[in-house]
Every structure is written in structure tokens, then in C-alpha cells.
Amino acid sequence: MAAPSILFTRMRETSPLVQCITNYVAMNVAANVLLAAGASPAMVHAEEEAGEFAAIAGALTVNIGTLSPTWVAGMKTAIAGARAAGKPWVLDPVAHFATTFRSQTVAALLDLRPAIIRGNASEIIALGGGQSAGQGVDSGDPVSDAEDAARQLAFSTGAVVAVTGAVDFVTDGERSVRISGGSSLMPKVTALGCSLTALVGAFVAVAPKQPFEATMAALATFAAAGEIAERGAQGPGSFAIRFLDSLHGFRSESLEADGRIVAV
């Protein structure tokens, strides 16, 4: 099993091209997160080119935050292109339970076999068929309440499932870990979860056969960078800036700290 620090170094040294189909709120943030971490983002979504582009990218991430029919068509084309080229793709099912359009879209996307699914607790609980407390895009449930749903979702889809929040949970159905760290200011900055999905894409691009390890490494990087960023932050505005600085100056040794990742 590749240690997170090894994957981080590989990601930074190879600067993988990550195709992100994400929402309008997150695009700028996700691009800056990828650049700061060392990857190369590309926001390419149109049906006319998304599939062709997926073949040259190292990985694809799909986030349904701001959805419309033409974007759904682009997502499906991009996923088909990624699969045909043997590239992994990551699903971020933002608030999929909120409307019929959203839930039908996510059901169709799940059939296209994402390598990794990342969501908040409310999203993962609802994907597993449970009743979540979420209404909009912010989670109304603690991560611990979503662990069973995550395992079941991993079993039923074959995907690695990540539930992120105060303490993250990652499972491939058999192996599971909890990852601690981050900052209480993170939910106060929009699109950080969406940007984490993009970063998961950067890690799985350099470890396409190890989606579990890649997801762990991305989440651990985010959590560690968030801790560093919190020091001296005056609120969510300065936190967001410090977070990008922290990712840019991040050193792989920071991932070797004891206790951040705990197998369960």
C-alpha cells in the first residue's frame, strides 16, 4: 500500500492534468486548489469536446452542484471518454436528494461506475437510501452516522466512498479509515468540498489502480493543510487564502504525522 506521502510526491512531481466538470461556484476555487497542490486543472464540460479531452487527462471529476441538461450531457460524454481511455473518474453528488432532476441525474451517473464517490454525510446517507437531515448543500448529519451507508454504497457500486466532515471516513467496502484534521472554518468557505473532489482526481490520476490509497492521501493532504491554514486565520476569508498558501508550501513529511489516519 502506497503511503500518502509517496502519492503526494508523485502527484506534485508529475503535475497530472485533471479534467474537472464542476459547478460555477467551485470552478475558480478548485482550479486554484489543484494549482497550489501541484496539479494542472482543466475545466472542459461541453458535450462537443468533453469526451475527447477526457482521453488526454489523467482523471476526470464530475460534480453536480449547478446542474442543467446540457451539462449532464457533457458529463456523460466525458465519463464515456474517460472509461474508453481507461481513466478513473470521481463523482461528487452535491445535494442529490434535493430535487427530482438531481436524484435522477445521480442515479444515471452511478450506473457509469465512478472509481470514487465523495460527499458529505447527508449526501452519502441519502445515496444509501437512508433519510438524511440535509436540505441544501450543507450537511445536516455527522460523518459517523454515514459510515454504514458508505460501506453499503461501496459494496453496491464497487466504488471507494469518502464521507468528509469534521472527521472523514473512507471505505472500499472492506478496508475503512478515519482521517482527522482540518478546520472548523472549512464549512464556512464555499466549494472547499467540491475542490477536495478535484484534488482526489489529482491523486487518483497518479495511482489509477489504487483509488482507496489515492482518496486517503488527498483527504489527509486537505486535512493537514487546513490545520496549518487555521493558525493565524481571522475568519473564512483569510482562512481560504492561507489554505492555498498552505497547499502550495505543503511538504509530504506533513503526511507522516502519527494518528491522522486510523484504520477502523
Place this chain on the structure above:
Amino acid sequence: MAAPSILFTRMRETSPLVQCITNYVAMNVAANVLLAAGASPAMVHAEEEAGEFAAIAGALTVNIGTLSPTWVAGMKTAIAGARAAGKPWVLDPVAHFATTFRSQTVAALLDLRPAIIRGNASEIIALGGGQSAGQGVDSGDPVSDAEDAARQLAFSTGAVVAVTGAVDFVTDGERSVRISGGSSLMPKVTALGCSLTALVGAFVAVAPKQPFEATMAALATFAAAGEIAERGAQGPGSFAIRFLDSLHGFRSESLEADGRIVAV
């Protein structure tokens, strides 16, 4: 009449879900402003889901900054959903006078009875049928020149009308107030006006029967947070960051300062 500080506390404690249909430039800023202030933003615009979502949101805000026909369809669907569910909606008629498409869109939206209209002086003057000095999205007129047009617009539409600028003006046609504060750096940061519209949505979500008081409270919060943010700012970049920090750390007592809101 609920004091601004009471509405602020209610807004922060209940964290209302605010559906924002806004322009591409403003989405990220508006989401961060809502999160920092304590509300929960949701950017949901597609015709396929905007009306369904409006029923679960506390309020809807509609901003025409970057317009296209599919978005107009989504706006109308969302407004119909909000009205059917008895939820207030707020209109931000960005540069509506600049093109035929824009002016026709705003005329159609005005027929759908917004609870609140927020614009800059040029926008409100032109909505009242006057000749404004505005060309693009930045106002070419002082707020004081728009007060009569605002009163007339409030009479003719039944909406509360807010004109924002160096000194803001709010009227429901009978009662009127001026609100002072803010910073001269605010017009140098894009989308702060659009984000204020979103914040008005957060306040009216917790006081749907008091759109005049909700608008006053939102504008006073913005003005006070802007003053705090200006201290130590080196320019519009650092101001924008400090503004989010200031909103996040904002205390309702800051709204009780003498003289910020003056009845006229």
C-alpha cells in the same frame, strides 16, 4: 418593528437556506458572503429543478447579471415555485437598461411581484422611467438622485426598494430610511452589490412579513461590516478578504450604533 440586531441574531441562529439565481461573476462571492454571515446558500438555477427547490428554500434571490434565455426560464420557474410556497423573492436588475434583452427580461420579472428590489442608483432611476447616467454595471449616478424614483417604484410595484451606494436608501413607498457606512473600496470589488442582494434574501427568509425591516437589517449589516473591513485594508484584494472575516465575526450589537439608520 423588529430592530436590525434582532433580525441579525435570528438569521444567524436559524441559518436560513437561500436559493440564489445570480450571475457567474457573483456566485462564489455571494455564497461566501452568506456562509460568513451565517446563512446557507444554494445556487440552483435550471428550469428542471429551480421551482421544486424554491419550495424548500426560505427565500429566493434573482440577479440578471449574466443573462441567457435558459436562465430566464429558470428564473421564472423558480419565482413561480417561491410564490406558490409563499416564499419571498428579491430582484437585482443589473444593468437592465443596457440592452433590449435585459430590459424586456426585467419587465417580465417585475410582473411576478418581487418582495424587494435592490439596485444601484442608475438601475433604480432607469426602472422608474428616468434617464440614468449608467452604461455598464457600475452606477453613474449618486443615490440621492434615485430617491424619488425608488419611492415611485415602490408605489407602482408594491415592493420594498433599496438603492445602494455611498449612502443607501430604502423605502416601501411610505417609510424611508438612509443607511450610512461601508467603504469606498466596495465598488472596487466585483459582485459585492450582487452579494448584498443575496444577504437581503437571508434576512427576509427569517422575516418574510417584514421586507422593509429585513432589507434595512441586511444593508446595515453590510455597511457595518464594510467599515470594519476597511481598517487595515491595503486595497480591494485585502478588503474583500477582511470583509468576509468581518461578516463572520460580526456581532449584532454593532447594529445598534447611533446614527447608522436615519428615517427620512
Place this chain on the structure above:
Amino acid sequence: MAAPSILFTRMRETSPLVQCITNYVAMNVAANVLLAAGASPAMVHAEEEAGEFAAIAGALTVNIGTLSPTWVAGMKTAIAGARAAGKPWVLDPVAHFATTFRSQTVAALLDLRPAIIRGNASEIIALGGGQSAGQGVDSGDPVSDAEDAARQLAFSTGAVVAVTGAVDFVTDGERSVRISGGSSLMPKVTALGCSLTALVGAFVAVAPKQPFEATMAALATFAAAGEIAERGAQGPGSFAIRFLDSLHGFRSESLEADGRIVAV
């Protein structure tokens, strides 16, 4: 030949209205860059209004970063409006070589005679028919490798061509200059190149008959502001903030420093 400092002063004093059709990632950044520099941005893209708006703007900039067919229609309408009104337009051919859709779109746009083309080295090399090392939106080639392609592109299109990177290169086919400055953190902040294209629009709006001088002045301003911003920056997050502050506080005298612009 108007000195850069004279054009900067003219731009700041007249605050030209610049219509930007740019990608979703760049919109907010480009608007803030224009506001900080002293111009007035307007993001108006829909086919229904883009041409009408182009007649009132001082210049138009078109960036293909996040492309879709409806946006291409809006770009063409806007360009037709700008040309009919005698206004210059600037092309930013982001990653045009990456997909068939992109390369066909850029070929069609080139036929509409941009006054200025700004790209990174990989983009300009590929526009000239050469083989670039670029894959996504980040350049894989040094600027120096693109100088011949830039001259040929200027000859064949009649446009001023700017290649930006560690040292920029600008040519109208006969005259050529190199511009030094900036910061190694600039490529780590997304959409700064796109925002520079918008700033070129602001300068050519006040010097429509001098696209070569306007481009030089915009690039020199960006390079000088980048140098100032780098001092004290902790990474790309704080750099981006300081860059806006630096543009806002920028003084024309900073453009008179010896050696920034060298004729070649």
C-alpha cells in the same frame, strides 16, 4: 508612440467599459483585475444581447476557456457588433489545440480579425501551425520558442500578437519587444492570463489605433504589479490578493523603470 505610463493614466482617468466574454473560472478574477486597475468590466455573453452591448463598450475581449455552442454564437455576435461599431476586440485562444471543437472555433474567430491575440507559448506555437508541448491550459513551452510563430501569426492575421510567460513577447510583425517582470507565483493562480487579456482590452479601449502600444502597456502594468505583489507573498493565495491591491495602488511612474521593455 504613446509611452505605457501615458496610456495607463488615460485608462485610469477614463475608466473604459470593457465587455469580457471569458470563461467561468476567470470571470470573477478578470472583473476584479479590471476594477483594481481602474476600468469598468461587463460580462455580457448571450447571443441575444452581446452584439448590442458591444456598441456601447470601449473594447471586447473573447476567451475560449470554457466553451459551448451557445457561447460561440454569443462570441460571434459580439464580435460583429464590435466591428460594426469600430471597436477593437482581443482574442485569447485558451488550449485551442486540445480538441477539435476548440480548434474549429478558434479558426472561425481568427477569420473575424482580432486586433490583438494573447496566448501562452504553447497556444501561439500551435496557432502558427507548429508542434507545441502543451496538453491542457498550462503552457509546456518557453516564450522564446514562440517568437517566430508570433511574428508569422501577426503577418498572416494583421493582429498584434502577445506571448506571455516568464518574459513576454509582443509583435505586430514588424516591431517586437520583450517585457520582463512578474512573479513565478503567477502561473500558480488560475485565470491570471485570462485576466491579462481583459486588461489588454482596457488599454486598447483608450488607444484603439495603437494596439501594439496598448498591449505593451497592459503587459508592462501586469508585470510591474506582479513584482510588487510578490514581496511578502506567502504563496499563490496571498499573492493573488496582493496583486489586486498592487494594481489598485499602481502608479504610472512604475512603468518608466529602465529595462522592463526591450525592443528586439
